[in-house]
Amino acid sequence: MYKKGLYRETDKMSDLICDNYPMVLVMCRFGIGLGFGDKTIGEICRQNDVDICTFLAVVNFLIEGKNTLVEEYAGQHLSVEALIIYLHNAHDYFLKFRLPHLRIKLVESINDCPEDVAFIITKFFDEYTEEVDKHMRYEEKTVFPYVRGLLKGKKDAKYNISIFRKRHDQIEMKIVELKNLLLKYYPGKGSHSLNSVLFDLFATEQDLFTHNLIEDNLFTPAILALEKQI
Amino acid sequence: MNINLKIAVAEVSSIVRSGVEVQMKRLSGFRFQIMEIARSEFVHEVIRTHKPDILIINPSMITGFTLQQLKEECGCPVMKCIALLYNLVDRSVLFPFDEKMNIYETNDEIRQKLERLYADEIQGVTENEEQQILSAREKEIVVCVVKGMTNRAIADRLFLSAHTVITHRRNIARKLQIHSASGLTVYAIVNKLIELKDVGKL
16 A cells, blocks of 8 residues: 555654654644654554554655655555544644744844834734634634534534635645745845754744645545545 | 745556656755545546646546636636656647647756746746835835724825725735734834834724
């Protein structure tokens, strides 16, 4: 089943992470911690009660990126429960860790520029955080409960996943704007800490982008298939 | 200059598919998002979901449908189709394609073909790059937007039609790559077009 993916369950977890360090985030979002020695991906997933197929699907999807043969994943039997855990943990990571941390760093590194500029940049960031929060809250409050219902065999007459698919929009656009504003118009002196913020902005943009890709290309099709079954 | 293009490569051989992809990514001046289609029965689905700008397809994968039908059924009437050739093909088969690409082609030849297909866009992008600086009028409009004025109010204040205001705003967004009002606010403050106390809705 995984033949075409780059990684299989018999590969070592440490090889996966060393070859693709952003995958450490994926691992963590599935609830797998560090300190896994020389065990294989399969062994570690079983140990942590993580669905192997879903883990590999996410990992291989992210590694192969946009060049992935979309059709291959559509037919795979993914664990919807595991995907929800993954997505939920990712939301937590963005809202409770990544963005708040980034804010602290940002505020610190722009404190030498004029007060009004620092104020307006911080405000922009806060508005952005609010948008991400709203976007993810909708998934947490509306989409996930609906899907959990489906898993129990309950259909909702008023809701289906196509509604989500239609209203699901990009959330990294504004962070791109912030990045561009800093790059092109930042009036203060550059600094190591501001560069570090920029690196984080690039990484967060990428991370949010792929998060959405997973929702659109793995999660939504899996729910569509689930809806057909019931 | 950078033109973003979504490309679908439909070809059975994974080696040829990957080769096309690598070759495309070496072309400077373009930024490609490439998706691969390995089997004929998935062509419709991938085109419908991803709506690529260009379809590079081995003509032997077109079975049971015509390109025209494909474009119509998938809602991609303007998608450009390029025939990927490494076998002899009857000339009539190639008629509906916008362009042909054989596997012995050089980088420059491929680039020239793409540039021909996208001549208008390329011209547009080059013009864009020539004028990224805002005109005095556009700066006035940025200030009004940042103050929280509606398009209607801006039109009245500057004696313009609402339509002209919208056109200006579109040009501003394109030049600055800033699409939100709050992004414009940051721009206006940083560039001292306005003071913090004059910003609407803080």
